[in-house]
Amino acid sequence: QDDLYRALGGEDGVRRISAELVQRVYADDRIKHLFQETNPKFLTEQLRKQFCELSGGPCQYDGESMKNSHAKLGITKAHFNALVEDLQSAMDAQGVPFTTQNRLLALLAPMHRDIVTR
Numbered sequence: 863q864d865d866l867y868r869a870l871g872g873e874d875g876v877r878r879i880s881a882e883l884v885q886r887v888y889a890d891d892r893i894k895h896l897f898q899e900t901n902p903k904f905l906t907e908q909l910r911k912q913f914c915e916l917s918g919g920p921c922q923y924d925g926e927s928m929k930n931s932h933a934k935l936g937i938t939k940a941h942f943n944a945l946v947e948d949l950q951s952a953m954d955a956q957g958v959p960f961t962t963q964n965r966l967l968a969l970l971a972p973m974h975r976d977i978v979t980r
């Protein structure tokens with residue numbers, strides 16, 4: 863049940879992917895303006911726990927719901943796609959195989975219903 867977690871590189875892998883994603887997002891001119899009031903360390907830690915739990919790892923995501931945490935941001939489909947691209951780049955940089963990348967992305971994709979609000 864934790865094979866996706868292990869394919870992502872386990873604890874260290876998921877930690878590195880989360881950190882790399884946040885670095886890319888804060889440098890991404892398409893979306894960085896939306897993160898101006900968010901502490902990158904906090905966001906990295908929340909993403910780490912969420913990716914860990916989703917992939918079957920021994921963690922529990924204890925943060926806000928996707929709906930509540932994104933409600934006021936006015937996120938578009940284009941913003942969402944930009945973040946997904948940043949995640950793909952982050953996983954590429956960590957040497958995560960394409961098929962493993964797609965398994966994580968498939969778990970995240972349905973969240974667009976709660977995250978994209980315009």
Ligand code: HEM
Nearest residue numbers: 893896897900908909912925926931937941942945970973
């Ligand atoms: C599948 C896609 C996404 C996932 C899995 C995700 C996940 C998360 C998580 C876990 C948090 C922390 C919630 C908390 O505990 O308070 C968060 C917050 C946040 N997300 Fe996302 N997110 C996604 C897409 C996006 C997109 C597309 C944007 C904007 C381009 C975005 C912008 C933000 C911002 C600005 C916050 C911080 C809100 C605050 O400071 O309270 N997210 N996201």
